[in-house]
Amino acid sequence: MNFENTLEFAQSLDANDQFHSFRDQFYLPQYAGQNAIYLCGNSLGLQPKSTETMIAGQLASWRNLGVEGWFDGEEPWLPYHRKLVGPLAKIVGAKGSEITVMNSLTVNLHLLMVSFYKPNVKRFKILMEGGAFPSDQYAVESQVKFHGFDPADAVIEIFPREGEYTLRTEDIIAQINADADELALVLFGGINYYTGQFFDLKAIAEAGHTAGAIVGFDLAHAAGNVPLQLHEWGADFACWCSYKYMNSGPGGISGIFVHEKHHNDATLNRFAGWWGYKLDERFKMTPGFQPERGAEGWQVSTSPILLMASLHASLQIFEQAGSVSALNKKSIQLTGYLEYLINQVNEFIGYEQFKIITPSNKHKRGSQLSLICKSGGKAIFDYLVSQGVIGDWREPDVIRLSPVPLYNSFEDVYHAARHLLAAVKTVVKT
Ligand SMILES: *Cc1c(COP(=O)(O)O)cnc(C)c1O
Numbered sequence: 001m002n003f004e005n006t007l008e009f010a011q012s013l014d015a016n017d018q019f020h021s022f023r024d025q026f027y028l029p030q031y032a033g034q035n036a037i038y039l040c041g042n043s044l045g046l047q048p049k050s051t052e053t054m055i056a057g058q059l060a061s062w063r064n065l066g067v068e069g070w071f072d073g074e075e076p077w078l079p080y081h082r083k084l085v086g087p088l089a090k091i092v093g094a095k096g097s098e099i100t101v102m103n104s105l106t107v108n109l110h111l112l113m114v115s116f117y118k119p120n121v122k123r124f125k126i127l128m129e130g131g132a133f134p135s136d137q138y139a140v141e142s143q144v145k146f147h148g149f150d151p152a153d154a155v156i157e158i159f160p161r162e163g164e165y166t167l168r169t170e171d172i173i174a175q176i177n178a179d180a181d182e183l184a185l186v187l188f189g190g191i192n193y194y195t196g197q198f199f200d201l202k203a204i205a206e207a208g209h210t211a212g213a214i215v216g217f218d219l220a221h222a223a224g225n226v227p228l229q230l231h232e233w234g235a236d237f238a239c240w241c242s243y244k245y246m247n248s249g250p251g252g253i254s255g256i257f258v259h260e261k262h263h264n265d266a267t268l269n270r271f272a273g274w275w276g277y278k279l280d281e282r283f284k285m286t287p288g289f290q291p292e293r294g295a296e297g298w299q300v301s302t303s304p305i306l307l308m309a310s311l312h313a314s315l316q317i318f319e320q321a322g323s324v325s326a327l328n329k330k331s332i333q334l335t336g337y338l339e340y341l342i343n344q345v346n347e348f349i350g351y352e353q354f355k356i357i358t359p360s361n362k363h364k365r366g367s368q369l370s371l372i373c374k375s376g377g378k379a380i381f382d383y384l385v386s387q388g389v390i391g392d393w394r395e396p397d398v399i400r401l402s403p404v405p406l407y408n409s410f411e412d413v414y415h416a417a418r419h420l421l422a423a424v425k426t427v428v429k430t
Contacts, residue, residue, distance in 0.1 A: 001333065003340040010414035013337070019330050019405055025049055025317055026247075026407040031388030037412045037419075039391045041404035042193075042221060042368045045247030045314070054313040058305050069305075077305045078279070081296075084308060087315035088255050091246075091324055092219065092238065093229035097294035098257050101308060102275075103301070105220060105241040105254040106135045111298060112237045112256060113143045115268040116185065116214045123184045123212070124149050127176060129167060130159035133193045136218055140187065165357035166197040166364075173207040180211035188215075190222025190240075194394060196358035196368035196402075198226055202233045209234065220244060223255065224318065225366035227325045230257050237262075245367075245404065246318075248311035253304060258295045273300030317406065330405035332362045337410055338369055338403055341417030345424070353424055357398075368402040370394075376428040383423040389416050 003009070014020050026046040028035040038046060061069040061077070070077045081101050089096045102108065117126065124147070126140055144154040158175045160167050176186060186208035191198045201217060208215035217238040222228060224245035230238055238257040242248035262268060272289045274282060276299040279292055291297030321327050339356060346352050354371040373380055377397040384391060384399075391401040403413050 001336070003337050005341060005344050005414075005417075007411070007414055010337070010410040013333070013410035017330060017410070019321060019327065020409065022317065022321065023407045023409060028407070029390065031390075034388060036388045036390050037416050039389065039401040039403055039408065039412070039416055041247075041407070042225075042244055042400060042402035043392050044243055044250060045224075045245055045404070046407055047249065048247055048313045048317055050316065051249065051310050051313040054309045055306055058309045062305075077303060080305055080308055081303055084255075084311055084315055087319050091224055091228070091315075091318060092240070092255070092257060093227070093233075094231045094257050095260060097263065098231060098260055099255060100295040100299055101242075101253050101255050101311065102299045102303075103254055104251060105218070105239055106139055108239040108254045108256050109136060109139045109218060110143065111271055111300070112216060112239055112258075113139070113185075113187075114271050115258075115262075115298070116216055116237050117143055117147070118214075118269070119144075119147050119149060119154070119184045123182055125154050125156055125179055125182045126185045126187055127156045127158065127179060127183055127208075127213075128187045129172075129189055129192055129199070130157035131192065131194055132157075132189055133218070133220065136187070136189070166192075166195050166359055167199070169200045169203050172199070172204060176204075176207040176211050176213070180213075183208070183211050183213040186211075186213050186215045188217055190217050190219040190228070190238075191225065191366050191368070193221050194370060194398065194400075196221075196365050196370045196400070198222065198359075198363070198365050200364075201235065202229070205233045205235050221368070222366065224324065225328075225331070227323075227328055231259065234261075235259060242311050242314070246311065247314040247406070248307070251307075253307040253311055256295055256298060258298060260294075263294050263297075270298065271300065275299040275301050275303065321406065327405045328366075331367045331403075334403045334405055334408060334410060334413060335365070335367050335369060336362065338401060338413045338417065341413065342369070342371065342420065345417055345421045348421060349424055353428070354399075354420070366402075367404055368400055371399045371401070373397050373399060376424075379427040380420070380423040383427050384416075384419055387419045387422070389419045391416075 061073040141151040144151045205215045214236045219240035223240035243252040358369045381393045
């Protein structure tokens with residue numbers, strides 16, 4: 001599409017956007033009495049207006065039913081998580097039995113590694129993307145140590161080539177092949193939080209399996225952002241948080257995926273808890289853990305119903321939208337428009353003040369663009385915030401901007417770029 005750098009053009013895109021009215025289902029943060037231009041859904045998604053009612057419904061059950069709320073009321077708590085499974089299975093491309101919701105993301109990464117990182121003297125290495133989200137790095141290092149290995153030997157990080165910012169799939173596959181005999185686990189982010197690169201998860205899963213390794217994905221920045229086919233790709237396990245693109249609120253409940261092929265494997269280690277016990281016999285409280293079939297067998301603790309209600313509100317909006325693929329069509333345009341406008345800003349200034357390090361290929365990114373600021377990055381970022389443009393800042397020089405198709409408009413993107421230009425004019429000394 002040929003974009004134009006005018007407000008009228010942005011508004012005409014909004015007028016033709018089938019998802020434009022979805023914005024009204026969210027609270028937009030306020031800045032100086034106006035809607036902020038919120039481009040930070042990669043960090044914390046906005047609050048659906050329905051969240052409060054949804055949580056209030058469960059507070060009412062608790063108020064009116066007490067403990068009987070587990071079994072009674074319109075939405076008994078015992079099977080409540082299953083209301084979330086259907087929509088989530090669609091979002092990540094899985095079967096319902098492969099999905100459940102529990103805990104938070106890093107906790108789930110640990111629990112899944114307990115089952116799926118089974119090092120031995122020959123195969124003990126974990127391959128991951130260099131510069132993975134720190135929590136994932138800490139989780140991996142501590143798992144490796146827990147098994148008596150040294151992270152310096154056991155953790156292989158793959159970095160972009162000299163002078164490049166993102167990884168080439170061929171290099172990832174070559175690294176997997178090079179370490180094939182020693183790899184226990186390939187653990188990759190779906191989308192790298194810093195660069196916004198969407199990895200070729202299908203190719204990574206294939207290569208990992210050919211090497212004889214287990215393949216797991218952290219989908220924190222991918223779930224609800226880009227179309228996924230976890231089942232078909234054959235990923236062994238995955239987990240994600242729901243407070244980024246899935247709008248479940250700060251610290252919202254995490255989701256996990258365990259591929260069907262592992263559901264009958266009794267040899268897998270688990271850190272078990274009663275909430276993973278077979279549902280129909282759970283309350284017999286007998287000794288000897290017997291897991292529920294499927295991903296639910298990985299549950300540990302009592303369902304946090306208020307967190308689940310919050311996610312439920314957001315998932316209903318995803319259901320209305322139809323599919324992540326449909327949203328992704330808008331996302332590609334919206335992010336493409338932002339990319340075009342940033343390049344316009346560079347042209348106008350006469351040098352590349354903002355270097356977009358996120359891949360320009362629309363299949364290799366989601367909604368986020370990461371910009372390296374040539375100079376004055378933090379001052380530019382602070383200026384944006386002072387004008388009500390909310391992105392986020394990553395040291396030493398990166399601004400991340402993520403227009404989200406559920407609640408951002410083309411007009412948002414237009415104004416964000418306008419403020420970016422004003423920021424350079426105002427705070428950068430050239
Ligand atoms: C956001 C994010 C996390 C955060 O984990 P929590 O346990 O929810 O705090 C972890 N890993 C990645 C890749 C993330 O993007």
